[in-house]
Amino acid sequence: MKLTYSLVITLALSAVPPIGFAKEPPHIKSMMGQTQLQGLGKLNFWGFHVYDANLYRGSAKDSQEFALELKYQRSFSGEAIASRTADEMRNLGVADTQATSWGKELASILPNVEPGQTIAAVYIPKQGTSFFFEGKKISQIQGADFAKAFFGIWLDSKTSAPKLRTELLGQGCPPPLISGAC
Numbered sequence: 732m733k734l735t736y737s738l739v740i741t742l743a744l745s746a747v748p749p750i751g752f753a754k755e756p757p758h759i760k761s762m763m764g765q766t767q768l769q770g771l772g773k774l775n776f777w778g779f780h781v782y783d784a785n786l787y788r789g790s791a792k793d794s795q796e797f798a799l800e801l802k803y804q805r806s807f808s809g810e811a812i813a814s815r816t817a818d819e820m821r822n823l824g825v826a827d828t829q830a831t832s833w834g835k836e837l838a839s840i841l842p843n844v845e846p847g848q849t850i851a852a853v854y855i856p857k858q859g860t861s862f863f864f865e866g867k868k869i870s871q872i873q874g875a876d877f878a879k880a881f882f883g884i885w886l887d888s889k890t891s892a893p894k895l896r897t898e899l900l901g902q903g904c905p906p907p908l909i910s911g912a913c
Contacts, residue, residue, distance in 0.1 A: 742833065746818060747788070747811045755767075755768065756800060756849075756851065756864045758851065758866045758867070759851060759853055759886070760860055762796075763789055763798060763853060764789070764790075765791075767787065767788055767790050767798075769786045769787065769903050770786050770897055770899040771784065771785045771898060771899065772897075773804075773898075780805070781803070781804060782804055782805075783804065784885065784898075785799070785800045785802075786798070786864045786886075786899040786900070789878050793853075795906065795907055796853070796855050796856070797882070797908075798851060798852065798853040798854070799852050799882060799885060799899075801849060801850050801851070802847065802848070803845070803848055804846050804847075805846060806844065806845050806846065807812055807838075807843065808843045809838060809841035809843050809844075810838045810841075813834050813837035815843050816833075817831060818830075818832060819883065819884040820833065820834075820881070822889070822891055823880065823884070824889070825880045829880075833872075833880065833881075835856070835876060840869055840870040841864075841869075842864050842869070844864075848864070848865055851866075854878045854906070854908065855857075856875070856908075858871070859873040859874055859875075859877070859878065860872050860878045860881060860882075869875060875908060878908060879909060882906070882908070882909060886899065886909045887909055887910075888910075
């Protein structure tokens, strides 16, 4: 009886896919083609669960493409998200005037979010960073410099959220845009 029970439990658990094999959202797949989830984590700030984050990478070994999707657990204005983004860029060493400029651009495109809503950013070399709200494309910002500063908030070794960075990277390396060789 014990062996049968153990076998049933083992079979049932093997039918549940590991969390690392979550399917990529359709809007990310439409931009990047085949992807894989590199890592996932959550940001807590002063004990509050702010958002869950997933990092997707292109499946090809030498892929330069990647995407970050944030699922918010709290309400924020687009302006507050943009302001915090500019502050985080400054903390990574982006010049104040550049961070302010990008912050203003983001404030003009980022929507207000409610718990359960998502914002995703997809980086494609030579195309830039495309932003999605709830799976619908809302804007695109050109340039590798912007992408490096923006995604560096989560993936640069100088991030203000090192635990989240570790969770997002899993056992892998940051995208080449962020770190060069690994």
